[in-house]
Amino acid sequence: xxxxxxxxxxxxxxxDCVPVEPGNGQVQIRVQYCxxxxxxxxxxxxAMAHRLTLxxxxxxxxxxxxAAVGAEVSGWKTGDRVTVRPLDxxxxxPACAAGHSHICHNLKFIGIDRPGALQGLWTVPAHTLHxxxxxxxxxxxxxxxxxxxxxxxxxxxxxxxxxxAVVIGGGPIGILIALVAKTRGARVLLxxxxxxxxxxxxxxxxxxxxxxxxxxxxxVGGRTGGAGADVVFEVxxxxxxxxxxxxxxxxxxxxxxxxxxxxxxxxDLFRFFWRELKLAGARVYEAEDFERAIGLAASGALPLERxxxxxxxxxxxxxxxxxxxxxxxxxxxxxxx
Amino acid sequence: xxxxxxxxxxxxxxxDCVPVEPGNGQVQIRVQYCxxxxxxxxxxxxAMAHRLTLxxxxxxxxxxxxAAVGAEVSGWKTGDRVTVRPLDxxxxxPACAAGHSHICHNLKFIGIDRPGALQGLWTVPAHTLHxxxxxxxxxxxxxxxxxxxxxxxxxxxxxxxxxxAVVIGGGPIGILIALVAKTRGARVLLxxxxxxxxxxxxxxxxxxxxxxxxxxxxxVGGRTGGAGADVVFEVxxxxxxxxxxxxxxxxxxxxxxxxxxxxxxxxDLFRFFWRELKLAGARVYEAEDFERAIGLAASGALPLERxxxxxxxxxxxxxxxxxxxxxxxxxxxxxxx
Numbered sequence: 001x002x003x004x005x006x007x008x009x010x011x012x013x014x015x016d017c018v019p020v021e022p023g024n025g026q027v028q029i030r031v032q033y034c035x036x037x038x039x040x041x042x043x044x045x046x047a048m049a050h051r052l053t054l055x056x057x058x059x060x061x062x063x064x065x066x067a068a069v070g071a072e073v074s075g076w077k078t079g080d081r082v083t084v085r086p087l088d089x090x091x092x093x094p095a096c097a098a099g100h101s102h103i104c105h106n107l108k109f110i111g112i113d114r115p116g117a118l119q120g121l122w123t124v125p126a127h128t129l130h131x132x133x134x135x136x137x138x139x140x141x142x143x144x145x146x147x148x149x150x151x152x153x154x155x156x157x158x159x160x161x162x163x164x165a166v167v168i169g170g171g172p173i174g175i176l177i178a179l180v181a182k183t184r185g186a187r188v189l190l191x192x193x194x195x196x197x198x199x200x201x202x203x204x205x206x207x208x209x210x211x212x213x214x215x216x217x218x219x220v221g222g223r224t225g226g227a228g229a230d231v232v233f234e235v236x237x238x239x240x241x242x243x244x245x246x247x248x249x250x251x252x253x254x255x256x257x258x259x260x261x262x263x264x265x266x267x268d269l270f271r272f273f274w275r276e277l278k279l280a281g282a283r284v285y286e287a288e289d290f291e292r293a294i295g296l297a298a299s300g301a302l303p304l305e306r307x308x309x310x311x312x313x314x315x316x317x318x319x320x321x322x323x324x325x326x327x328x329x330x331x332x333x334x335x336x337x
Numbered sequence: 338x339x340x341x342x343x344x345x346x347x348x349x350x351x352x353d354c355v356p357v358e359p360g361n362g363q364v365q366i367r368v369q370y371c372x373x374x375x376x377x378x379x380x381x382x383x384a385m386a387h388r389l390t391l392x393x394x395x396x397x398x399x400x401x402x403x404a405a406v407g408a409e410v411s412g413w414k415t416g417d418r419v420t421v422r423p424l425d426x427x428x429x430x431p432a433c434a435a436g437h438s439h440i441c442h443n444l445k446f447i448g449i450d451r452p453g454a455l456q457g458l459w460t461v462p463a464h465t466l467h468x469x470x471x472x473x474x475x476x477x478x479x480x481x482x483x484x485x486x487x488x489x490x491x492x493x494x495x496x497x498x499x500x501x502a503v504v505i506g507g508g509p510i511g512i513l514i515a516l517v518a519k520t521r522g523a524r525v526l527l528x529x530x531x532x533x534x535x536x537x538x539x540x541x542x543x544x545x546x547x548x549x550x551x552x553x554x555x556x557v558g559g560r561t562g563g564a565g566a567d568v569v570f571e572v573x574x575x576x577x578x579x580x581x582x583x584x585x586x587x588x589x590x591x592x593x594x595x596x597x598x599x600x601x602x603x604x605d606l607f608r609f610f611w612r613e614l615k616l617a618g619a620r621v622y623e624a625e626d627f628e629r630a631i632g633l634a635a636s637g638a639l640p641l642e643r644x645x646x647x648x649x650x651x652x653x654x655x656x657x658x659x660x661x662x663x664x665x666x667x668x669x670x671x672x673x674x
Contacts, residue, residue, distance in 0.1 A: 094565075098564070098588065234606075251431070252437055257610055260610055261605075261607045261610070265606060266601040266603055270598045272616065274440070274618070278618075279609065279615065281615075
């Protein structure tokens with residue numbers, strides 16, 4: 001079997017590797033597809049280097065079948081179709097004790113802190129597994145992880161049918177949030193500065209605008225009788241997004257911060273006071289978000305095939321990263337193993 | 338009767354004035370005490386000048402008795418002991434329609450947008466009245482308005498018995514928040530950079546520290562088994578407070594922003610993501626907060642008399658402002674009318 005080894009300095013080496021036998025509580029998975037994520041691109045660019053042991057195997061959005069089952073694993077057998085919720089919490093910290101193991105103080109993210117899925121045979125703890133229904137295509141199943149992110153964000157937003165939601169940022173996560181919020185009956189507007197992505201979003205049936213050519217606050221005000229949006233998702237991670245997020249909500253409206261900010265932006269705390277706005281941070285997902293994501297993916301309610309803008313072999317990994325780097329004309333790239 | 342007319346440029350003129358007869362739906366109140374607020378000091382310094390019609394009568398923290406009742410007012414009679422919830426909402430905007438009339442889009446704040454209580458006879462809409470119980474001293478009753486602010490903030494925080502709350506900023510509102518949170522059974526720590534206020538807080542039975550001489554995050558971590566605070570109230574309005582507020586909460590901990598920020602501070606949105614923190618802005622109060630404040634004040638559960646650091650006549654108003662300006666050795670100053 002082969003693996004893609006990241007050696008730092010934007011370099012992958014694809015070569016044979018010896019599969020890790022599953023130990024106690026572990027399973028070995030034959031990986032079929034692995035999606036590339038913005039986080040992988042950040043790692044490729046040198047971010048979070050202190051968390052990596054080089055050479056490092058990335059990848060955490062995947063689908064596959066169980067190839068071998070270790071000792072003390074029940075409920076799983078060879079051939080089961082699965083995806084992985086790539087979180088390994090400590091189980092002992094205050095966050096775990098409070099039931100928030102997905103934001104464990106010592107969380108290990110599989111694919112960053114541990115070897116990831118860009119290898120033919122991947123060994124993971126059995127507690128990370130989620131079963132894939134037979135009707136779910138394995139390409140689409142590789143998107144369960146980012147859909148679960150969106151399900152988590154939308155769940156924390158408490159958006160309800162008939163409410164108006166604005167999504168700031170139309171990358172894969174922003175688009176998935178828009179799609180998942182629509183399945184809950186929300187009226188969704190997506191703001192994205194890249195015209196390729198605006199067009200793709202519109203092709204997917206999402207109401208999308210480029211905020212550089214529109215007065216977004218006036219647009220949202222006009223659509224809500226002057227009230228403002230019920231929910232705003234900030235997915236851009238930009239200063240402009242941090243400014244916009246406080247201009248759009250109604251009194252007591254909710255903001256969900258999904259984006260990962262490298263630097264602290266300026267935030268209009270006066271507006272929080274003035275309109276009694278609420279903000280919640282949302283990180284990764286919990287088990288119920290994965291189950292919801294699998295259900296949504298299998299139901300056909302999401303146009304997943306149209307989000308997949310490329311499928312490359314392991315040798316095409318660097319090319320895929322370069323395409324993501326250029327942004328613009330790509331959305332989700334899968335690696336076929 | 339006399340009134341204190343603010344003429345701009347840090348100047349009050351105390352002179353006779355003709356009382357306004359109460360019209361339809363209005364009552365005229367004989368004002369007994371009126372507290373000075375940080376907002377009044379801001380007005381004195383020239384802030385919000387566009388909202389004032391000079392000469393302007395300030396004042397919105399008061400106690401008094403009804404002197405005259407206008408037409409179409411029921412339930413009130415001459416001699417009734419009252420305080421005023423100084424909000425005049427439009428009743429027609431989306432916020433009013435949604436039941437958030439205290440943050441009405443067109444809210445008129447009585448004492449800023451309308452004449453306030455620093456006059457012997459004050460005419461206000463009857464819908465602003467709250468009845469004072471006989472056992473509540475009129476000096477202490479003049480503090481119902483800031484206590485209602487604290488009740489609102491604490492209610493929105495959802496702080497529960499046994500939870501750990503940190504209050505950043507120990508002025509009158511911060512101290513009242515600490516006291517009200519304690520009545521709900523919270524374990525409260527107050528952080529204040531002014532040593533006079535730290536000492537006063539301690540004298541009132543509040544656990545208080547000067548964060549300039551302590552590692553507040555380490556202190557809170559140590560007291561919560563490494564978890565962090567359940568609730569943080571940001572009352573300082575400072576960049577340092579905006580930075581501290583994200584360092585202290587536990588995973589999914591709540592931050593309530595009470596302070597009024599003149600400029601947008603830098604806020605660590607990454608920390609919101611990382612710990613799934615929540616933030617809510619809190620502004621003024623609703624009717625139920627006033628009722629709760631009156632109940633707390635009348636119960637004797639709050640050491641209000643010790644928060645009153647001075648009582649001055651109307652002619653002492655400028656001196657009172659100067660004392661507040663110097664900060665430090667004063668807390669709540671009342672004007673006796």
